Amino acid sequence: MPRVRLPIGPQHPALKEPENFMITLDGEQVVDVDIRIGYTHRGIEKLMESRTYIQNLYLVERICGICSYAHVVNFSQNVEEVLGLTIPPRASYLRTLVLELERLHSHFLWLGVAGHEIGFDTLFMYTWEDREVVQDLLEDISGNRVNYAYNTIGGVRRDLGEEQKKRVLDGMDYLEKRATFYKEVAVNEKTILSRAEGVGILKPEVGKRLAAVGPTIRASGVAVDIRKEDPYASYGDVSFDVITTDSCDVLGRVVVRVLEIFECIKIIRQLMEKLPAGDLVVKAPRKVPEGEAMSHTEAPRGEDFHYLHANGTDKPDRYKVRTPTMANLPAVVEMLKGTFLADVPIIVAAIDPCMGCMDRVLLLKDEEKPGERISWDQLRVYANTWYANRGWLG
């Protein structure tokens, strides 16, 4: 049978965001996939260089509307590192609280989207209704439902009262009940099992080679979690488990996310119990001295990496973002090969793609005269010396 090349996207019923997948088909089977990205590229990194650090807080938040807080925490941590500030413990706890609430809402959201992609819209309506509980809590704490504007450089902008604390704990009780129900559904419901079991296989060695991150690689049995490996904010003070499964398929990714909901609830309860009293913010100067910083957090989708180079003015010299979806896309190509066309939407959705935050473009201005090229080994040496100079390598 002749091979068919089938374009999916940028505007397509199965995709929520504009991306193009050029799929080569042999009958019903996917032979090869070519992903073309860049449709939602706005140029935020460059735009940041023309805005002050305070303005950038709000711009960074809008890199992504779902894991917005992970980005802001990264940005604040970078600026605080260059400034040499230590934020008060209460602020650090509150940041962790909002980070975990964000993970909760994101995982509920994803569960619904996954249900929608396999034609199980009832699950979508159920989980999104429960997600509203988290949204109400976030609105209660920060004043906003989506882009919270909760952080400032040197701390957080709002305090948490006793009443709010109680509402958070009540919300956790309700969500725990609901999550127990979803756990039952995820492992027993035939609608999910028949669409998710054995679909989109990612072997651990392949995942490691392609540098997949977050729940995608944890579902392949690799325990990678920045919260555990390089604790930021107040993750060092709380105990939780890194969830992994060995099934390597879409079902594994469902199970990892549902079980992570329980870990989130566990963390939030500990935070509420230990929440120290004290200041919310330390004063930060407008101008940031020359220096560079790197920060990574475990966003709901995986490792989110930010790099800042400051030049002594009130605007950054260079800012670099690498989001988890960017890291997971090469793995998607591997997952799609050999599967059926009908499974493409759920496999793509299984990494919880957020194209809005990862889109980038590359312009080759002068192909005759390529710039300086650096080999893989040279890059490794460079990275290792860079880390060693900062005392981060043992």
Next chain:
Amino acid sequence: MLNRLVKWARIKSPWILHMNCGSCNGCDIEILAALIPRLDAERFGVLLKGSPRQADVMICTGPVTKQMTERLRRVYDQMPDPKFVVVVGQCGCSGGIYTGAYGVEGGVDKIIPVDAYIPGCPPRPEAIADGLIKLLAKIEKGGSP
């Protein structure tokens, strides 16, 4: 008589197409949040559709990126007449926080005609449902473009 019937049908079942022109996803999840049981925009006959050929109302989010400009125009042309465009979010209204970025055209109304604007970053689901109802009221009054 037939005209009145067509108008009645149009108001009772506005099928919507969601078009992401480079948004950060904040507005997109709030649009979906307007469809869930809490607000239940479906009681106004609103149904999310994947194809522009079946849609009456196009909901646009995000500042229009350079890559999406041509595609937005093409999708708009594919929709059958009469068609309506609703812009959700501040950046779709004017470019918002992304004004000045090299990849952004800024504002959906620079590319295609717009019937309703719902500002906010992102607007609450209630505001989105309200905006849709206002659009329906406009159509009922005979504001057909």
